[in-house]
Amino acid sequence: MSTVNLPDDTIAAISTPAGVGGIGIVRISGIDAIRIAERVFHSPKGKKIAVMPSFTIAYGFITDPSTGERIDEALFSVMRAPKSYTAEDVVEINCHGGLHTVSKTLELVINEGARIAAPGEFTMRAFLNGRLDLAQSEAVLDIINAATEGSGRLALEQLSGRLSSNILAARDALISVCAEVEAQIDFPEDDIPAADKSVLLDKIDSIATRLKSLSGSYARGRYFREGLLTAIAGKPNVGKSSLLNALLEKDRAIVTPMPGTTRDTIEEVININGLPVRIVDTAGIRRGRGPAEVEGINRSLAAVEAAALVLAVFDGSTALTSEDYEIAAATAEKDVIIVINKADKVMAYPNDLIIDKYKHITNMERQAVNVSALTGAGLDKLKETLYSRVMQNNSPEAGEGVIVTNLRHKCALDDAVAALINAKKSLHAENPHEITALELREALSALGQITGVVTTADILDRIFSAFCIGK
Numbered sequence: 001m002s003t004v005n006l007p008d009d010t011i012a013a014i015s016t017p018a019g020v021g022g023i024g025i026v027r028i029s030g031i032d033a034i035r036i037a038e039r040v041f042h043s044p045k046g047k048k049i050a051v052m053p054s055f056t057i058a059y060g061f062i063t064d065p066s067t068g069e070r071i072d073e074a075l076f077s078v079m080r081a082p083k084s085y086t087a088e089d090v091v092e093i094n095c096h097g098g099l100h101t102v103s104k105t106l107e108l109v110i111n112e113g114a115r116i117a118a119p120g121e122f123t124m125r126a127f128l129n130g131r132l133d134l135a136q137s138e139a140v141l142d143i144i145n146a147a148t149e150g151s152g153r154l155a156l157e158q159l160s161g162r163l164s165s166n167i168l169a170a171r172d173a174l175i176s177v178c179a180e181v182e183a184q185i186d187f188p189e190d191d192i193p194a195a196d197k198s199v200l201l202d203k204i205d206s207i208a209t210r211l212k213s214l215s216g217s218y219a220r221g222r223y224f225r226e227g228l229l230t231a232i233a234g235k236p237n238v239g240k241s242s243l244l245n246a247l248l249e250k251d252r253a254i255v256t257p258m259p260g261t262t263r264d265t266i267e268e269v270i271n272i273n274g275l276p277v278r279i280v281d282t283a284g285i286r287r288g289r290g291p292a293e294v295e296g297i298n299r300s301l302a303a304v305e306a307a308a309l310v311l312a313v314f315d316g317s318t319a320l321t322s323e324d325y326e327i328a329a330a331t332a333e334k335d336v337i338i339v340i341n342k343a344d345k346v347m348a349y350p351n352d353l354i355i356d357k358y359k360h361i362t363n364m365e366r367q368a369v370n371v372s373a374l375t376g377a378g379l380d381k382l383k384e385t386l387y388s389r390v391m392q393n394n395s396p397e398a399g400e401g402v403i404v405t406n407l408r409h410k411c412a413l414d415d416a417v418a419a420l421i422n423a424k425k426s427l428h429a430e431n432p433h434e435i436t437a438l439e440l441r442e443a444l445s446a447l448g449q450i451t452g453v454v455t456t457a458d459i460l461d462r463i464f465s466a467f468c469i470g471k
């Protein structure tokens with residue numbers, strides 16, 4: 001493992017997005033941040049940055065120290081180490097947003113001795129200076145990229161350390177198991193008695209279960225980050241496009257009383273409790289009548305195939321037909337919510353009929369929701385069902401609602417679980433304790449990689465280079 005040195009220079013970058021905005025921010029961090037800011041600052045009242053208390057703001061002009069030229073009116077905020085984002089001295093210069101002003105300001109700051117920050121370098125410093133752990137640092141990136149309020153909330157929870165505290169608790173438990181096993185290496189003549197061995201095995205099991213359920217939450221976390229791809233499928237005229245429009249609360253798809261109206265798939269995103277749901281309306285599936293419809297139906301089948309969840313729609317006001325049964329057969333292998341539409345009319349058959357059909361094909365109980373795309377009745381129930389399906393699907397007992405959203409974390413969790421399984425085998429097989437201890441250490445090191453207790457320079461570079469410059 002290569003070691004990582006603490007930073008001893010001063011970095012600067014434009015922290016606001018490129019383009020013309022109301023204000024632009026140039027952020028400086030490091031041991032020389034105050035001195036450098038002072039050089040480019042001119043206060044009409046003679047204020048000095050060097051004597052400003054932390055968390056105060058001064059008004060003045062950004063001034064070129066070599067010519068005395070005024071670049072812009074600005075506010076200088078001072079945050080002193082260690083209570084700043086990076087835990088170093090930080091000065092933020094808030095100037096007017098034009099690209100020229102902001103870049104000119106950055107240029108002056110660089111001339112005075114700062115270095116342009118690499119992407120993510122401010123956050124990397126927060127990590128290196130011990131203010132954020134690795135999982136929290138990555139959460140900063142996720143917040144920047146969060147698509148909906150829900151994914152933002154997840155990232156925020158990670159930033160506040162909920163994932164980290166779960167990992168640290170597991171790590172603690174593991175360290176004590178490891179210590180017990182390693183004690184045997186030093187005193188080999190006192191072999192672990194059978195009773196203690198079964199306690200050890202139980203402890204390892206319970207840690208592995210906890211880690212497995214955290215890892216299992218990854219699929220769910222991914223839906224929050226990337227959206228849940230959901231296809232609306234059914235035979236023609238059951239009200240699929242009407243359902244899409246009702247969920248979107250706008251007339252997005254064409255609806256007519258004629259079967260075979262929708263020809264091409266349409267995708268729109270709705271937000272359910274912060275979960276971005278990518279809903280795809282499809283052409284009604286039946287034996288096609290003409291090349292355009294056949295092509296449309298092929299696309300419907302492809303959309304069903306690609307979807308993580310299928311809303312299988314049936315018309316509750318008319319008897320089921322063989323086409324409906326074909327829909328059940330075509331979607332039975334998928335994660336399905338049965339939607340029985342047109343509930344505003346007199347129902348032609350009990351829900352059990354179609355639920356039983358699905359059960360007959362795959363031996364799985366499916367939920368059915370009655371809705372009316374016309375009146376909106378049942379739509380809230382449908383959204384609730386969809387949301388709780390996603391939350392339950394992926395490991396119900398996952399660490400008190402903590403969701404792993406990052407692939408690197410999931411892989412490390414899986415590595416830890418694999419090592420724990422090996423440790424158990426080794427204990428069972430009465431291998432030398434060194435071997436068991438080695439596996440336990442392997443699991444520890446996998447966990448350490450999540451929060452950054454164990455890190456190597458290359459892992460750090462990989463993580464922080466995904467950030468934008470200025471963060």
Ligand SMILES: Nc1nc2c(ncn2[C@@H]2O[C@H](COP(=O)(O)OP(=O)(O)OP(=O)(O)O)[C@@H](O)[C@H]2O)c(=O)[nH]1
Pocket residue numbers: 234235236237238239240241242243254255256257258259260261262263282283284285341342343344345371372373374375
């Ligand atoms: N009464 C009633 N009529 C509905 C409801 N939902 C849809 N309809 C009507 O059913 C007909 C077909 O609706 P669409 O939404 O076009 O059906 P579709 O499943 O998209 O049809 P295709 O695109 O042809 O596959 C239209 O006349 C709708 O007004 C409902 O909940 N209640």
Ligand SMILES: [Mg+2]
Pocket residue numbers: 240241242253254255261262282283284
């Ligand atoms: Mg349609």
